[in-house]
Amino acid sequence: MVYIEINYFTFFRHKVRWFLGFLFLLASRLSRGARCDETLFVKKTCTIANVECNTRRCISLWLIIVEGSMAVMKPEMKSFIWLETPDGSTQQVEEEVAMFCPMICREVLQTGMGSSKNYAIKLPQRVNPSVLGLILDYCRFHQVPGRSNKERKTFDEKFIRLDTKKLCELTSGADSLQLRPLVDLTSRALARMIEGKTPEEIRDTFHLPDDLTEEEKLEPLRNRTDDPRIRLLNRLYARKRKELKVRETSKNVEIEEERVDDRSVDDLLLFINSGDEDSKGVKSVKNKKKNRRRKDHSKDSSLNIQNGCHKKETDSLSSSHNSEIEDVPSPSKISKLLGSTFPSNPPELDFDDELDPAMKEELDREVEDFARRLNSVWPERVPGIISSGQDRRIAPRNG
Amino acid sequence: MSSTIENVDRVSSLPEEVVSHILSQMPMKFAVRTSILSKRWRYSWTLVHNLDFDDFHPVYGLDCFSKFVDGVLELCKTPEVILFRLCFSEIWVRRSSASKWINEAVRLNVRELDIQVILLELPISLFTCKTLTKLRLDCGVFDLDVWNCPSPVALPCLKTLDIAVSREPSASAFKLIHGCPVLESLSLQVLWRNDEEEYNFNIPTLKRLRLITMKCVSVINKVVLNLPNLEYLFVGGILCSLFVMVDLSSLVKARVSYFEVRFSDMLVELLKGISGAKSISWSTSTTDIPLDAPLPKFPNLKHLDYKGGRFWSGWPLIPQFLESSSELEDLRIEELDESCWIEPQSVPTCMLTNLKTIELAKCKGNKCDVQFMEFVLGNVEDPKTVTITCERLRQNEEMRFCAELLKLPRASRHCEIHFVGTRSRTII
16 A cells, blocks of 8 residues: 655645645556556545745745555455445445454454345444544545554544544444444544533533422432442332322221231331341331231231330321321220231242342241330330221221 | 534444543543533533543633532542543632542542642542553642652553653652653753753653753753663753763654753753764753864764744754764755854855755744845755745845745756745746
């Protein structure tokens, strides 16, 4: 490959035409001399950038030829690599240009593909023909070893003058072909576009959706924790809040009451257990809750427990809980609740999958223990609460 | 008004590493700002691997700034930091804060550390960081207490070291240097040398050395260079040391850039030490001190880049350089002022045989320039390129200079001068 580059020359006026003529003559001679079919011609021919008249006798002329390469084909065949873009079309590219991309290079060396049209190397999804064209231009320039750093830099600066759409596509394509220098170049260009602008300008340039609410924008960024226990707790709380909302809107008093009961105990135990960062109580509470749903009316006891404990820890629960609980006293169910065992049920909730059976049993045991301890404190409180709520409660209960 | 028909958001669909790569190329404050662009960008900045903090747009004061850096370090999710830069020239952060941040960076396996803060205290973890390859410490002039270097320094990957110390480099800088087994590039700036301590550079792996002394007392010290693999040497500042070159056999390029020379003998000694170089870049003032001793011979010198300055005249040394370098091929003279050009007795050998490129840059069209060009054009046998660049000259002055150059007789028929003016270029 013969590369002809002419930086700038200054000529007298009468020599200009001569020089241009010489250049075209040279080009045509070279192309005629080529034996092969294909000849890559100068991409951008001479551009007369600056013509100035200083004196009558001399003119300064700038001739800049950049990005031009004339390929003079040697008699032996050049090797080509066949590439296929996602839209199905294939093209052949000179070997040294294509091998500049690591991904293509690997494909050729490992699988031997690319030698013919039928065995063309399939390019990744993000490399459409226009992007491929740009990438090949880049490779074609940079794979020539003899270039100086200044030349490469000048080429890069001109190359990167694209609109944002093309720039993003180019970044995407270069990344999928693992062409690191080009990814760096385009990233820097995109970074420069983001750097100095206000957020509105950035959104405008890149057509980003403005989908954060005003309060989200002002909200300080939270440390999204990776601790699974904390995540679990958070999920539980979220679920409970959801259920609370459901209960408020639900018209079925009985179900509501039941659920209130469950939730209150859960919350209570949660609150008590959360202090030592142990979510075991939480998990067991969940199990309890499910079991209670299956059991019929074995929950009155729990209600009373809740009442008692609520009296102890009213701050932890919202006022709405309290008002509902006072509606549902029934002492007889306490012992039933405490005495019963809770077989491990198939989990309703997704995260229970993380628990292994041994841990579940241990949790159940711990909960029982705790409930028993609670029960021992309970008796003095029972009378007061039961009497207050019993009037309102008894009638629906019998249904 | 949008001219694009498809207003598709392409940049958000780029893979996460590419997005974090893009955000890594800008200072941290801009990267964090992207968190309010849209949902997808809310936490993208946390994967950025270049943490670059500067106070070029100082806002909100010290407290807010410290909180910002703390916040970023806390929320940052990247497993490995490649570049960590603290570049504060206006804000005086607390020593403890800076130390804490550096410690955090070391914990995140930082590779390049660039600390330019005014008050500096370094955590011990920095000196045993296994991943560090590039370190720059610039404590600024104000820090009179040089940071302390603990005894066992082990930086197995450090290749580039750039230190500026206020004084007494032996206590800190040299200890650090000795703890780097694979050091390749060293830059040591001594802001104020106040003793006659000897600087001993004995680093077999070193390829580039930059040694600058900004201020010093009137005591000479000794600088010993035992650097068999050194390829590039840059010495500058004030010449107040005696250079003893034990081994500089690989030297390719040397740059001598002193603005003050205490004793001319030291300069000659230095030149003797770098006489094996292939390329010398010279911008040293020698007005006050005439060079008595002749210059050593430069048998390998092919490129000479000679810079003058506004306050000194560089002309006298040029013929001496030309005499001593018989292999010289490229000569570049920059910004020499109006003084006089003294023609040497005999034509230097290089002019007759090897000199190919001559460039006169930032020329003012003075009389001595014309005299010099007369000498050159009259004697150089086979010049390939002769370039004269003028700067900030008025049009008519340029034309006058050009005309005078045209009149000069040329030894070679094919000699062409490329005259680059402020607005035009011609060949004469």
